[in-house]
Amino acid sequence: MTIKIGVPSKGRLMEKTFDWFAERGVTLSRTGSDREYAGKVEGIDGVELVLLSAGEIPRELAAGRIHLGVTGQDLIREKLSQWEQRVEELAELGFGQADLIIAVPQVWVDVDTLDDLDAVAAAFRAKHGFRLRIATKYHRLVREYLQLHGVADYQLVDSQGATEGTIKNLTAEAVADITSSGETLRANHLKILSDALVLRSQATLFRARGIKLSSEERDIREALLRQLKLRG
Ligand SMILES: Nc1ncnc2c1ncn2[C@@H]1O[C@H](COP(=O)(O)OP(=O)(O)OP(=O)(O)O)[C@@H](O)[C@H]1O
Ligand SMILES: O=P(O)(O)OC[C@H]1O[C@H](OP(=O)(O)OP(=O)(O)O)[C@H](O)[C@@H]1O
Numbered sequence: 001m002t003i004k005i006g007v008p009s010k011g012r013l014m015e016k017t018f019d020w021f022a023e024r025g026v027t028l029s030r031t032g033s034d035r036e037y038a039g040k041v042e043g044i045d046g047v048e049l050v051l052l053s054a055g056e057i058p059r060e061l062a063a064g065r066i067h068l069g070v071t072g073q074d075l076i077r078e079k080l081s082q083w084e085q086r087v088e089e090l091a092e093l094g095f096g097q098a099d100l101i102i103a104v105p106q107v108w109v110d111v112d113t114l115d116d117l118d119a120v121a122a123a124f125r126a127k128h129g130f131r132l133r134i135a136t137k138y139h140r141l142v143r144e145y146l147q148l149h150g151v152a153d154y155q156l157v158d159s160q161g162a163t164e165g166t167i168k169n170l171t172a173e174a175v176a177d178i179t180s181s182g183e184t185l186r187a188n189h190l191k192i193l194s195d196a197l198v199l200r201s202q203a204t205l206f207r208a209r210g211i212k213l214s215s216e217e218r219d220i221r222e223a224l225l226r227q228l229k230l231r232g
Contacts, residue, residue, distance in 0.1 A: 003220045006060050013203055026224070057075070062080050064211040067207065068224075074138065088207045098178035108120070121154050132154045133157045136176035138176055163177040164190060
């Protein structure tokens, strides 16, 4: 009987997650070679480490294949419909901060707000015969946000990486992506619309809801959460 915890398998998110757990007496580590995705947990019994892509952790939690998982709030909200029914946020971890924003070219001097974008979008369609394109991998979150703010005359185009480059490449007129330092936006001559902060995100520890656990598994999970100081 084990409790499975899913953690990003590489990069800053993995390292900072390992540090966060280590500060609370639970040692997570990768085992084997640099390229082997195997891990171990020390400092508590019955907990198994599963190394996964950050983007897959929401689905694995929702499917109950992992019981706890660390990933960005943006990925949970984007990938899981009605996410609050499927996972619970246990703790924001204080790293991996990123803002999901909508940005347009700096040379669009008259466009600073979503209302401006809406006006430009209508004119764009009249002129070009197709809708203004917004490149993103956050389809659900961007669609919901624009609907809420009354912007309708656009289309989303999928971009799974290097999204800020799509404008230069003429595959989109605007982007919706995460930004942290703002350097990628600046380097690509883009500006954030003043009222287009879609979501503030950071790395967070989540618990899968609605999974049947044995009493032994429940005890292990509660012991882990006590060790992490998330339970009294
Ligand atoms: N520049 C950044 N600064 C801080 N956090 C970031 C940054 N870029 C991405 N993140 C956050 O890190 C998390 C993982 O992002 P992303 O899916 O891009 O990671 P990845 O390493 O490319 O993962 P994958 O293995 O799924 O490709 C997201 O929650 C995102 O908000
Ligand atoms: O504001 P900044 O500090 O410049 O960070 C923002 C960049 O970081 C992320 O990209 P990532 O490096 O994950 O690569 P990606 O383009 O493949 O998503 C994001 O998609 C932005 O491009």
